[in-house]
Amino acid sequence: MMAAPVQAAAKENATPALASLLRHPLLRPLAALAVLLLIDLVAIPGFFHVSIKDGHLYGSLIDIVNRAAPLMLAALGMTLVIATRGIDISVGAVVALSGTVAAMLIGGGPQAETPLVWAMAAAIGAALLCGLWNGVLVSALGLQPIVATLILMVAGRGLAQLLTDGQIVTVYYEPFFFLGGGYFAGLPFSLTVVALVFAVIALMMRKTALGLFIQAVGINPVAARLAGLKTASLMIFVYVFCAACAGLAGLMISSNIKSADANNAGLLLELDAILAVTLGGTSLAGGKFSLVGSVIGALIIQTLTYTIYSLGVPPEVNMVVKSVVVFLVCLSQSAEFKQLFSRARTA
Amino acid sequence: MIKAPNAAAPVLELHGISKQFPGVKALSDVGLTLYAGQIHTLMGQNGAGKSTLIKVLTGVYAPDSGTIVMEGREIRPGSTQDAQRLGISTVYQEVNLCPNLSVAENIFIGRYPRKFGMVDWGGMRAQAARLLEQLEVRIDVRAQLSSFPLAIRQMVAISRALNISARVLILDEPTSSLDEAEVQLLFRVLRKLRDQGMAILFVTHFLDQTYAISDRITVMRNGEREGEYACAELSRLALVNKMVGAPDASEHPAELVHPGAAQEPPAVLMQARGLGRKGALAPLDLDIRAGEMLGLCGLLGSGRTEAARLLFGADKADSGTLRIGERSHPFASPRDAIEAGIGFCSEDRKHEGAILELSVRENMMLALQARAGMLRAIPLHQQEALARDYVKWLGIKTADIDTPIGSLSGGNQQKVLLARWLVTKPAMLILDEPTRGIDVRAKQEIMDYVSGLCRKGMAILFISSELPEVLRCSDRLVVLRDRKACGEYQRGELDDTSVLQVIAGEAA
Amino acid sequence: AKPLTIGFSQVGAESEWRTANTISIKDAAKKEGVNLKFADAQQRQENQVKAIRSFIAQRVDVIAFSPVVESGWETVLREAKAAKIPVILTDRAVNVTDPTLYAAFIGSDFVEEGRRAARWLVERAAKTPDRTFNIVELQGTVGSAPAIDRKNGFAEVIAANPKLKITRSQTGDFTRAKGKEVMEAFLKAQGKDIQVLYAHNDDMAIGAIQAIEEAGLKPGVDILVISIDGVKGAFQAMIAGKMNVTVECSPLLGPQLMSIARDVVAGKPVPKRITTVEGVFPAEVAAKELPNRKY
Amino acid sequence: MKSPYFTPLVTVVLLLAMLGIGGAVYPGLLSVQVILNLLIDNAFLLVLAIGMSFVILSGGIDLSVGSVLALATMISAWLLQVAHWPPLAVIALVLLLGALFGGGMGAMIHYFKLQPFIVTLAGMFLARGLCYLISINSITIEDPLYLAMSQTQLGFLGGFVSPSALIALVMLALAIFLGHFTAFGRGVYAIGGNEQSALMMGLPVARTKVLVYAFSGFCAALAGVLFSFYMLSGYGLHAQGTELDAIAAVVIGGTLLSGGYGYVAGALSGVLVLGTIQTLIAFDGTLSSWWTKIVIGALLFIFCVVQRLMAMGAARRAAG
C-alpha cells in the first residue's frame, strides 16, 4: 500500500525494461524502505545530514547501517536456513555465547590475555559447534527445526551465563573494538564485514550450485534426494553457516558495546532476523530466497527502530507503531491487497 | 440455446473461453458442449490446454473471457466448491488428495456421513470400503493415503468423484497410471453412470481407451478447439493428424527393430542377487546388461516400483547383494547409485520428481549437477544450451527454459524430468512409467529416442503399465506377481494375450 | 536441630545487579548453615508462582521471593498462609489486600531512588543558576516496577524546578546495547543540546557513555550522567570522570534475609518494612568507595 | 516424518518415566498435589496450546497468543477495576475480542496471502503494545467472582484442583471433539496436509483458515481469563515468551509443525512435559539461573531425542 503510489506513478510511462523492473521482487521491500526514509526526511530535521568527524562519516544514516550490521548478518544466515524450510531460533543464544567466549578470552585488562585472533577464532569456533549441533539434530535425527533449535536457544544462553557467572564482562583491550566500532574507508567497519560475508555467499550462489541445491531441498526434499543431492550435509551446512553468521554478529555486538552481556546480548534477535527475511520477500515455506531482500529487510527494521527513537515516540507506544508498520509493509507486498484496493478505486 | 428437437438439451456449454497466463495463451476462444448420457473425450497434445479448460470450467481459474452455461443458466463457479455445489465433480490431472488423511476420509471429506451431529467414522469406513470394492480395490481404508502407491491414490480420487452425486463428471487423465484391468473396471463404472444420464468429460492420451468409451471427441490444438466429432466418424489416423495438425503423420511408425536383441548377450552391467526388503519385495535375482532394455511387468501393486527403488537405493534393501563394477553391496542412498552411473525417473512426478517452483532448466540440471558436485557448477551458458537442446528434442512446450516447471502441462513436466536423467548420460536408467501423461505422438518419439540410447550401450530398466509398450520395446521381460519375480522371457516369447495370462498367474 | 530450610524464588539473571543479589543470598545461606532451595523464574511471574507452589508442596520453613511485579500474589500467598509457611519479600513489594499474607519486606524504595537522583541534579543545577538543563532519560523495561518508580520519583522532584526539563525519554530495556543505541539516536536528533543523561540503571548509562564519546562529546562534562544501582562498572566510569553520580540500590540482602527468616520462624516480632541502607555516590567519592564494592 | 502417530504414545510413556525417576530422586515429588499442581499451574498454557494445535495442524503458526493473553488480562482488569463492569460481561467481551483479533489475522493471512509467521508476529507486537496503551502499571483485580475463581479449591483424590484447571480440561475435551469429530476439524487436517488439494477437493478453505485463527485467538483470550484468575491482575508484561512454550508443547506432543499430522490431545502431554521439567528443577532447588537454563535444554534434548528414536524404532517395527 505504501509502495502503491510510487509504482502507479512510474507505471504510466513504463517501457518494457521498466515494466520488468516493476515486477522485480525486490521492488516492494525497497519501496517500503524508501517510504520510511521519506517519513524521516520530512519529520526529523537533519536526518540525512552526514558530516565527517574524526576522519569518518557521522550521522543517523551511518548509525542505522552500523546498528543493522549484526541483524543483517543474522538475517543472511537465517535466509539459507529458511530456504531449506527450516528455522533457527537459537541465533540470539549463539550471539551471546560467541561474544562471551571472545570477551572471556581477551579478559578485562588493557592487554589481551589471549591473542585477539585466537579469541575471535574460538568464538566463531563455538558458534560453528552450535551450528553443527543444530544441523545434526535436524538432519540426522530428524527433529523439527523449531524444537531442535529451541534446545540451544534455552541452553546456549545458560552456557554463556555460566561462563561469565552472570556478570557483564567489560573489555578494555582497544583492538577488539574495531570490529563493531571501528571505521574503514570512512564507513563503519561492521559494514565492510557484512559486505564481505555477503560477497562470499553471493559468490557461492553464483559460482557453485549451492543456491540450486538449497532451493531444491527446500521445495521438495524427497525429489531432491532422489536426484542425488546430499540433503543431510546440506542441512548441516545451512545451520552451521547460520550459526557462524550469528557468531560473527555476536562478536560485532560485544565489540560495539565493549563488553559481553550474556544475559541480554542478542535477546530476541532471532525474531528480528526472521522478520527481516520475510520482509525481504523470502517465504517461510522454503524454496526461493533473496539475500539482498533480507539485507533490505534488516535495514527496514533498523530504520524503523531508529525512527521511533528519533521521533520521540513515547516508549509505551513503540510496539503499536512497530506492529502497524509491519502490517503495512506486509500488505504493500500482497498482490491480493492491491487488487482489492484498485477494485475499490474503480468501483 | 435452441437445439435440434431430436437431440437432448446440453447439460453444459462453454462458449468462447480464453485464458492467458503470463507469456502463454493457454486457451483462445474454446467452446465445448456436454450432453447428458454421453461420454465426451477431450484429446490433444501435451500443453494443448485440456487441463486448463477443465480448471476454468470448475472454478480453479477465472477465464479472461467466455461464458459457461449449465442447463440453460449461466454459471460462474468461483471455486471448486462452487462447481461441486452446481453438480460438477472433478478428478484433476495431478492427484489432489490429502496424504495425511486416511483413505476413507479422502473419499468423504467435505460430506461426511454423520451420526448425532458427529462424523460417523464407522459408517464412513464401511461406505468407503464398499465404494472402492466397486473398482476392486481392497485396501485398509483406515490407512493413511500416503502409504499407497500412485495408482491406488488415483483410484481413491476417482472413487471420491464418483461418490459425489453430480450431473457432470470430469476425469482428467485418470487412467495414466492404471493398468489395463483397472481401466476396464473404471470404464464399466463410467458406462453405468452414463446410462444413468450423467454427462462425462474424459481426458486421455490412449487412443484405445478413447475409442473404447467415447461417444464424442473434441480435439484441441495449441489452446484452440480444432473440432468436435462423433467417435464413430473419426478414424484413428485422422484423430492423430488433427491433434498434431499435420496431414501426413502416420499413426504407427515402423516396428522397432533392436539389433542388440539378435546378437550375443552383452556383458552384465548390474547383477542383483536375492535383493529384497521385508514387506516390499521378495528376494529378487536380476541381471541387467548394457545395451539392453529390460522390461518389468506385472499387475498394479505387483512390486515393480519397489524393485526399482531397491535397485536405485531409494529404499534400503535388507537382504541380498548388488554387483555393479567393483562394488558388491546394495546402494545405501540414491547418491550412491547415481555415482555408479544409474538414473531413476520416478513414477510420482509431483512428489518425487518435479521441484515445482524451480525453472525447467534448473529441474533438468539437478541430477547432473548433483553428480558433478556442488562446487563444480555447470556454467550457465552450458546449462542453457543443454536445456534448449532437450526442450527441442523432446518437444517440450514451454514459454522459456526459465519458466517454473509448475506452470507446464503435466505431460511436459514429465518430459522435463525424463530429460533430467537423460542429460546425465547414465550407464543404466530406470524408467518407472516414463511416458505417463505424454501424448501419443510424443510417447512414440520418446521411446524411440530411449531405444536409440539403449542401442548405443545404455542399460534400461523399463516399467510401464502399458503392456503393448513394454512388449514392443523390451529385449527381455521380467514378470512380477505379488511382489515376487515369477518368470523371465526373451523378446518375442510373449504376445499381447499370453503376457496377460502370465502376469495374472494363469499358467502361460 | 534440623537446619532451617528457605525456599527462595529469584526473578532471573537479567542483570549484574540481580546476579549480585543471588550471590549475596546464596552466600549468606551457606554461611549460616541454612538449607536454601533456589528457583529461578526466568523473568516470569507464573514461574515464580509455580516455584512457590512447589515450595509449599515441599514444606519448606520459610518462603522468600523477589516479586517480578507487585500484583497478582493474593492466591498463592493464601495457600502459603494456609500451609502455615511464613513469607518474606525481598527487593520489591507486593500489592495484597491482606497484609498478614507476608511477614516482612526487605528492599529498596525505587521511587526514593529516583528522587535521590533528581535531588543530586537539583543541587548541581543550583551551582549554575542561569543555566537550563535539557535532560534525556533512558527508561528501564516498559512496565517494570523499577522503571515506573524511578521515572516517577525523578519527575516528582524536578517538577518544581523550571530549569530542569526532560526533553526525550525512551526505553533502553536496562541493557548496555540498547542504552547505547537509543543514546546515539538522541544525540543525532538533538545534537549538542543535551545537558543531562538520566539512566534507570548503570548498564544503560555505560552504554550511553560510549555513544556520547563517539559523538565527540565528553560524558560527565558536556553531558552530566546520572544513574542508579551502583555496580562496579559505574564506579570505574566515575573514576575515569565519565559519570557523575550513581544512586545505590543494594542487592546485598542475603544476611538481612537470613536473620529475619530466623526471627520469623522463632516467632519473634519483626518489622514489616525493612529498608536497606543505601547511599548516593557522586564521582568525588568513587575512588575511595570502589574497593568496598561487592558487586 | 513418516511416523507421527507413534509420537503421542511415546510422549506419554516418557512423561511417566520422567515423573517416576523424578519421584525416586526427589521425595515428595510424587504426591497427588504436586501432580495436580501441574494442571493448576499450566491450565492457561494448556488452553493456549489447544488453540495453537489447531493453527499448527492447519499448517500455520500463531505467535500472538502470549500477547493476546496479556491483553486479555489487561482489558479484564481495566474493565473491572476502572470501568466497573460486571465480571461475566467482561469475560464475554474479552473472549469475543480475542476471537475477533485472531479472526482478523486469519483473514489477512488467507485473503491477502500473507505469511502466518509475520502477520502473527505483528499481531504479537500490536497486542503487547495495546496493553501499554491501557496502562504500563499492573492493575490488581479485586472482583469477588475473580477472587472466588482464584481461591476456590475443588477437592480431588485427596488434593485439590482449581476451577481454571477444570475449565482447561473441559476445553481440551471440546477441542478433541472439534478436531476429530466435526467437519471443521477434519478440514483443518486436510488443509494442513495439502492446502491446494483441500481447495481442489472443494473444502471451505477460506472459512476454515479464518476460523482456525479466530479459535486460537479465542483460546488465547480464554487463557488470559484463566491467567487473570490465576494472578488476579492485568499486566502488559504477563506471559512474555509463552507463545514459544505453547508451540513447544504442541510439537513435543507429537504434532508436526509443517501441519496435518498429530492429535489435539498431544497438547496436554506436551504441556505436562514442560511443567514436569520445571517441577523437577524447582524440587532440585540447587540450580543457579544459568544451570536452570542448561538443564531445561538438556532435559528437552533428552526428551526429544528419545522420543524421536522410539518413534523411529516403532515405525521400523511396524513396517518390518
Ligand SMILES: Nc1ncnc2c1ncn2[C@@H]1O[C@H](COP(=O)(O)OP(=O)(O)OP(=O)(O)O)[C@@H](O)[C@H]1O
Ligand atoms: N498456472 C500456469 N501458469 C502458466 N502457464 C500455465 C499454467 N497452467 C498451464 N499453463 C500453460 O498452459 C498451457 C496449457 O496447459 P494444460 O495443462 O492445459 O495442457 P494439457 O492439454 O492439459 O496438457 P497435458 O496433456 O500435458 O496434461 C501450457 O502451455 C502450459 O504451459
Ligand SMILES: Nc1ncnc2c1ncn2[C@@H]1O[C@H](COP(=O)(O)OP(=O)(O)OP(=O)(O)O)[C@@H](O)[C@H]1O
Ligand atoms: N489392487 C490392490 N489392492 C490392494 N492393494 C494394492 C492393490 N494394488 C496395489 N496395492 C498396494 O500397492 C503397493 C505396492 O505397489 P507397488 O508400487 O509395488 O506397485 P507397482 O507394481 O509398482 O505397481 P504400480 O506402479 O502400477 O503402482 C502395496 O502397498 C499394496 O498394498
Ligand SMILES: [Mg+2]
Ligand atoms: Mg493436462
Ligand SMILES: [Mg+2]
Ligand atoms: Mg509403480
